[in-house]
Amino acid sequence: MEILLVLILIFTLLFIATALVSLILRVPYVPTKKRVMLEIIKQSGLKEGQTFLDLGCGDGRMLIEAEKSTKVNAIGYEIAPLVYILAIVRKILTGSKAKIKFKNFFNENLEKADVIFCYLMPAELEKLAKKIKSECKKGTRVISNTFHIQGLEPFKVIQKNEKTKIPTLYFYEV
Ligand SMILES: C[S@@+](CC[C@H](N)C(=O)[O-])C[C@H]1O[C@@H](n2cnc3c(N)ncnc32)[C@H](O)[C@@H]1O
Numbered sequence: 657m658e659i660l661l662v663l664i665l666i667f668t669l670l671f672i673a674t675a676l677v678s679l680i681l682r683v684p685y686v687p688t689k690k691r692v693m694l695e696i697i698k699q700s701g702l703k704e705g706q707t708f709l710d711l712g713c714g715d716g717r718m719l720i721e722a723e724k725s726t727k728v729n730a731i732g733y734e735i736a737p738l739v740y741i742l743a744i745v746r747k748i749l750t751g752s753k754a755k756i757k758f759k760n761f762f763n764e765n766l767e768k769a770d771v772i773f774c775y776l777m778p779a780e781l782e783k784l785a786k787k788i789k790s791e792c793k794k795g796t797r798v799i800s801n802t803f804h805i806q807g808l809e810p811f812k813v814i815q816k817n818e819k820t821k822i823p824t825l826y827f828y829e830v
Pocket of ligand 1: 708762
């Protein structure tokens with residue numbers, strides 16, 4: 657009985673921490689759909705051995721899909737505690753080699769990235785644009801789900817398709 661109470665307390669605290677983080681960052685946890693992930697991977701030009709970052713990786717689905725299908729070195733950052741735990745559970749269940757870090761990606765250097773994926777809100781993306789410009793090596797590709805990254809110029813935009821339910825996808829190169 658006491659163990660159950662402790663577990664409920666831990667879950668409640670994690671839930672509150674997750675809600676607070678989402679409120680402070682103003683980026684809710686909204687996972688990318690499977691068909692969208694497959695389209696992004698198809699369009700990304702990812703090659704085996706490249707370093708693929710998902711900034712705000714949610715439950716890790718995009719990372720794990722990319723790592724499994726293209727054998728990239730996949731690294732994700734997630735700051736919301738419960739969502740991070742979901743990502744770790746998914747990694748264990750799928751036997752993925754993706755690395756998932758409980759960390760604010762603004763505190764990480766992006767120099768190692770070959771391809772960056774993000775599904776974030778415009779205000780955070782605008783801040784990220786400055787970081788990408790100052791840290792990423794020439795040729796690094798950046799893919800944004802749904803929102804344009806103010807401050808970067810896309811070389812390709814796949815427009816939202818009502819039929820296939822693929823949202824607008826933005827592609828950038830540093
Ligand atoms: C819209 S979800 C997208 C999740 C995943 N990338 C996907 O496409 O399925 C955005 C995630 O980014 C996380 N996030 C937002 N800002 C972050 C930051 N600065 N550092 C780490 N994670 C962040 C949020 O907690 C949320 O889970």
